[in-house]
Amino acid sequence: MVTIKDVAREAKMSVATVSRVLNGSGPVSEETRRLISEVAGRMRYVPHSGARSLITSKTQTLGVLLPDLYGEFFSEVIRGMDDTAQRNGFHLLISRAYADRHGIETAIRAMRGRADGVVVMSPDLDAESLLNLPSTIPVVLLCSVSRGNEIDSLTIQNCRGAREMVGHLISVGHRRIAIIKGSPRNYDAAERLRGYRMSLREAGIMLDPLLEREGDFTEAAGYSAVLELIALKNRPTAIFAANDSMAIGALSALRESGIAVPEEMAVAGFDDIPLARYMDPPLSSVHVPIWELGARAVELLLHGITHKNDHPRRRERVSTKLVIRRSTGGVPAERPPPQTLKRKLVSV
Amino acid sequence: MVTIKDVAREAKMSVATVSRVLNGSGPVSEETRRLISEVAGRMRYVPHSGARSLITSKTQTLGVLLPDLYGEFFSEVIRGMDDTAQRNGFHLLISRAYADRHGIETAIRAMRGRADGVVVMSPDLDAESLLNLPSTIPVVLLCSVSRGNEIDSLTIQNCRGAREMVGHLISVGHRRIAIIKGSPRNYDAAERLRGYRMSLREAGIMLDPLLEREGDFTEAAGYSAVLELIALKNRPTAIFAANDSMAIGALSALRESGIAVPEEMAVAGFDDIPLARYMDPPLSSVHVPIWELGARAVELLLHGITHKNDHPRRRERVSTKLVIRRSTGGVPAERPPPQTLKRKLVSV
DNA sequence: GCCCTCTATGTAAACGATTACATATTTGGG
DNA sequence: CCCAAATATGTAATCGTTTACATAGAGGGC
Known part of the structure; x- marks a missing residue:
């Protein structure tokens, strides 16, 4: 060499x-x-970047700690991070870590001498565990918050998004609205549940524990939750799934059970993954700007790095947007004329 | 510190x-x-791993160069790589690169002192460009091959998979079978097209250029390709999409046009993404073991690293598997009994 | 008691860059 | 014509490790 x-x-x-x-x-x-x-x-x-970073004590690399993420979310959040990192001359060191405190600590420690900062995504970790991460390098928490105010964090506007979607279901006439929840330990899931309940309460609708079904963000969970829901004596008329994967599983179960969507049952999801509009019927969902989520996380991290981790901590949330399609009925279907279709789809 | x-x-x-x-x-x-x-x-x-790697000239890190990948493929291939890398005590440095020769060279060069080897995924690059990558560290080519035999490469059994799927369509009685192609510069797409043609020829069916439609692996492309196909005077009775995203777009277009699948039109995809089974009707596809693809690429790379890049080069392909569901008709639908459903779905 | 072989530890030279400081050369103002 | 300032280049310390080599003491065979 x-x-x-x-x-x-x-x-x-x-x-x-x-x-x-x-x-x-x-x-x-x-x-x-x-x-x-x-x-x-x-x-x-x-x-030789190793030698260079030894003397300058800068690696021009950002660590990213992710849990087991599936599908579009993973790709898109990394895309946002990598775009932003590259624009600032940084590289991405990506590592999947066990979501327990020990796993995270080990992983962060392994970053010493490799990365100038770390984005930690650990939605399943409880707030206390994240309180004192043993890190001298800047850390940004993604999709979770620590109890103290010690760490920068970036989350999705989960509660507001859920509240708006359920609010929309109510506004088109539904009163018995079920939710398929995510894992109780998951921050996003908990917040979405909070928004659901908040919205019902605002409309003066009593919460019904039977309408809150367990889930884990997989299609299979959505599928089986629906089987339970339609077996109830007093069926709901609408289902709000805490993410799109479960909503898609739900659609599949309803279809096989011969229940028409949205006529007999409205269905809504959360995330607005690209496939949502290709479902039958196209799925109403809460749009999450995933690319921006990754991009913003890296921006926060870079800010921490340039300020040598000695800066006022921030707590930000990226905002969501309601996307109403046919699966919730009540509103004209989103179906653009064919000639403009392609461009629109690609840009979303 | x-x-x-x-x-x-x-x-x-x-x-x-x-x-x-x-x-x-x-x-x-x-x-x-x-x-x-x-x-x-x-x-x-x-x-301090920087200092350590300076003296040992080992970084315990693998570079990964990816193009703009979307959806499940991206997540899953990285999962396979990361699992394998971690098991061998390595980290992953991930970077998206422009798919032209210059972009790749720059990116590989930036890896010096950061990574002990690189996996380069660049399906859109022509074989010649990859001939002489300026790299002293081992390189594994993923989903593309170089013309010479200078570089280890790992690809999907595209041609065989496509041939089998089209063969299946023929076996259930179809003669006019259309294909929605991927980008002509894409290696996987070209191989899948080759398999399609090979299969038709084997069955003594004349190739019809009108039945080969352009595409680019997006849902939107599948959607518009179908609009063109159903406008033909002599419509096909089956459509083979070169990937699942386009197949899903195709299903959506057929549905909106009131054409019944599979009765009036059979549809098949490629990749077998997790959502395929949740489509309406569930989508027949060619299963690609994406996790294994990533895992095997890393294994090849690690082999090259331990042998100091002085080893006989290999050219491997991971094998695909036909998954027949309802969208191609002709065969009993895959619909497991509810009680075993969840486990099966998760494991796939 | 001598020498040889272990075992346990220390000393110092790498690795490949950056950079403070020193030195040489040029330039220009008076 | 001299000296200061500016410019161009070199010398060597430094970053945090690993490791070849040196050293010192302990144990054992003769």
Whole structure:
């Protein structure tokens, strides 16, 4: 491997000068600049980032700790992070970690000397556990919050989004509205449940425990929850699933049970994954700007890094948007004319 | 930050001994071992991986270069890679790169000193461009092959999978079978097209250029391709989409046009994404073991690394499997009894 | 008691860059 | 023509590890 010394020798210059040329730091004559650039290019010299980061104590790398995430969410959040990181000259070191405190600590520790900061996504961790992460480098919490105010955090406007969707169901006439919940330990799921209940209470509708079914964000969970719901003596007329995957499982179960959507049962989801509009009927959902979520998390992290982790902590939420399609009935279907269809779909 | 020197001073030992204890190398007395472990633990010492990799010239990190990938594929391939990497004590440095030769070269170069090897996924790049990647570290090509035999590569059994699916459509009686293609520059897409044609030829069916429609792997492309196909004077009776996303777009278009699937039109996809079984009707597809794809790519890369890139190059393909559901008709629907449903769904 | 072989530990040289400081050369003002 | 300032380049310390080599003491065979 060719090092800076090799280049220096070949160009008959000192390593210092070579370094200066390569980094554009310090004064160098135009002549030397050209000579060294030429030699370095010819020898295909590439600086060794490990060595560089040892002396500068900057790695230009961001760690990302993720739980087991499936589908579009994972891809899109990473896309947002990578776009933002690259634009700022950073790389992404991605690692999946067990969601318990020990797993996270180990993973964060392994980042020492590898990353300048870490985005930790751990929606299933309870707030206390995250209180004192043993980290000297900046940390941003994604989709969870710590109890204290020690860590920057970024979350989805879960509660508001759920409240609006349930509010919409109520506004088109539903009174018996079921929810398929996510895991009780999951922050997003808990917040969405809170929004559901809040909305019902606001409309003066009594909460019915029978209408709150367990789920775990998988299609299979949505499927079996529906089987239970339609077996009830007093069936709901609408179902709000805490995410789209479960809503899709729900649609599938309703279809097989011969229950018409939205006529006999309205269905709504959360996330607005790209496939939602291709369901039958197209699925109403709460749109989550996932790319922005990743992008913003990295921005927060970079801010922490430039301020050497000595900055007022922030707590932000990205806002959601109601997307009403046919599965909730009551409102004209979203069906753009064919000629404009392609562009619109791609842009969403 | 606490360094190995701090630990040495605190334990009144030399850095060499501390290093020996921490790495379990060289002889140390049981007493010193305990003392140093205790001190290091108490001081929360974590070795600086940058410094370590500088001297050992091992980073314990694998680079991953990906194009713009969407949905389940992206998540799942990374999951497979990360699982395998972690099991071998490696980390993943993930970067999205422009798919042109220059972008890839730059990205690979940026990996120097950061990664011990790189997995490059670049299905849209032509074979020649990949011929001489300027890399001293091992490279594995994913979903593409280089013309020479200079680089390890791993691909999907695209051609065989497509051939089998089209063969199945033929076996249930179809003669006019359309294909919605992927981008012509995409390796997977080209191979799937080849399998489609091969299968038709084997059955003595004339190829009809009108039945080969352009696509780009998006739902929108599938949607509009179907609108064109059903406008033909001599409609096909079956549609093979080169991936599931386009098949889903196709289903949506057929539904809106009031064409019954599979009675009036059979539809098949490729990839077998988890959602395929939740479509209406459940979508027949060619199953691709995505996790295994990622896992195997990392295994190949690790092999190259341990052999210092001086090993016979391999060219492997992961095998696909036909999954027939209702959208192609002709065969009993896959609908497991409710009680076993959940387990089965999750495991797929 | 001598020498040889272990075992346990320390010393110091790498690894490949950056950069403070020193030195040499040029430039220009008076 | 001299000296200060500016410019260009070099020398060497440094970052935090690993590890080859050196050293010192302990144990054992003769």
